[in-house]
Amino acid sequence: MRRTTVWRLFEALMSRLGQHPRLLRLLRAGLWRARHLHISTADRDITELLASPFFDAAWYAARYPRMPRSPKAAAISYLALTGAARDPGPEFDASWYLAQNPDVGLGNPLLHYLRVGRHRLRAPSPAAAERTHLARAQALGVGLPIPSLRLAIGCVGSAENEALDRFMRSARLCTTKAEPAHCEILCATQPDTGNTPALHNRLMSQAARSGASLYIAANSSGIFDPSCIQALLRMSAAQAHRALIAASAFPQENPKSFDMENFDTGWALGDCLLIPLALIQDIGGLDEELEHFWDVDLSWRARQASYSVKNCPPALFHTHHPMAEWLDDAALASAYRLAWLWGHGAAQAEIGAEISRNGGTLPTLTARPPAGRDPQMADFAHGFGFAPARW
């Protein structure tokens, strides 16, 4: 033990602190309390503290007199000596954090925040909580008036009569609540000619001709929550209508991750998706060969064209996505094409092998994918999630 870094630091510290008997007593008492702490654990704690932006050794030394100035010694002192409610830096309010989070118990509040709290979206200080709240409200356009513009809702899918009736009732209700936006509902339910992206392309052209600037691609088997379109329009206004915005699939939300402050996400789900028609003018329509994952492709292209891609959690769209349905032959064929379009040969080969294992035939592709897609925009590192997952 006497050869460990911590022990050597401790000895050096002791010799330098020899002229401060009171501090020394406190330090000894702290170490005595921590006598069961394994040294390797202490090393890990120190490393974690030093790597954290919330531990500011200089600030700490200035704030609490007679504290050691070396960062490592200050970290040791913070862990072993200080009361739990001491702030380790200007951005972490230990007393507030302890009051907000009784589950910290007797543990160190900053270590709790680093290991548990931040992953559970807890704030390190009231100021940070306020900043986060403001950032969210700003990103969502909370309090903004609903923009006065023309919007088309494109209803695509195959739904039996009752479900389609529910969809239409919810869409009409939403559009009346979304005034002064002028909304029209366009329908192309299968077995109308064409697959989902082809039908949306047709409806988007129709919408553009009638002067709409925004289009909501919607699955006709879903239900709009009454305030869904209002929420989408406010968020679009907050983003100056330069964002692809997905409503939240409810009640079984997609597990892909998104930024919890500005709601940026890797790709936007196509079940209920607000698309600025200017984006379609810029990049062209949806890829009609992609029966599935056309929304993933559109999202990556949108990002490449400097549009943002966002989730809108307050906009709920009731929909049903059993996972097994995602992984049928058509989904594999679409994923194969997606990998080819984005120049990800390894992913394409893997998906191709999976298609062959299932006894399927590889989709026919031309010699080269169309130019213009930047492979760096695509994410094939997370399987069919196409983005990191929250769970």
Place this chain on the structure above:
Amino acid sequence: MKIPGLVEVILRFHDPAWLDELCRAVLCLIGQTHRPLRVLLVTQRFSADALKAVEARLEPYRHIAPDVELDVIAYNRAEGLPDARAALINVGIAAAHGQYLSLLDYDDTLYPNAHALLVGELRASGRAVAYAGIALKSVALEPPLELPLAFACAARAPGDGLMDMFRSSFTPLHGMMLDRTCISADDLKADETLQVMEDYEWQLRLGARYLVSHARIDEIIGDYYYKSDGSNTVPLASNMSAARQRLWDHHQARMERLRLSLVVEPAVQRALGLREPQPGLNIRRLLDGVAQGKITLHPPAYLARRVVPDTNAIGY
């Protein structure tokens, strides 16, 4: 007279401040694929203004799904416990007249196929009660936006069948559906003296007396939300206090007394795999007997029928 095929859901609503959450619950109900459906929204001692606000928020959902009956029942009895959790169930049951009964709290959700799956299981098994799985979702609620931002979702709580349910509560109430044609009205009454665990008491009592199916327990049909604001009834690290701990300890002791007093019906014993049902066997003796090897359970039939869902992971 119970209307055949009608699913009725008792939707308990305790606090008018949570109207947004209530609307989410109503949305997930009108989106159920099973019909006919009736929602019995039972409010707990709301003022006239609060009730008006509830009705106003429900109106759009009535418009979207006119085929779903959406009735509000105001529970206003001043006497009884402040949190009338069990009384709300009983008021809902008194108003119900359908074959199937299910429960949902305002802050939980069900997936679109939930009722269809449970009704299908009740019909296929002929049992009185059917269970399916409920995922446990952790959400941060961000006042004043009150956005439930989900950051984690675990598989359902561990537990496979009735024996596990006798040991501890592992399935939230909305993972359960009853066929009322198989259950006596007296047995349906929830115990209004319980401040918490009224759902578990109900489950224990029904489980000891009626045949229960856990064949679909691996299929997730909804979410239970662990909320960051500490408003869950169940004790969590984030909402625990000495008083809450005492309350839970007291009710745990009551549940244990129930295990000692509830006799497991012979038909239930047989379904659990006891070849020779024992008269007067209570839940505690059954659990201890199995743990000590004095009672042997032969593989129960429901395990053979167990439906294992396709758990194809996302990935290639």
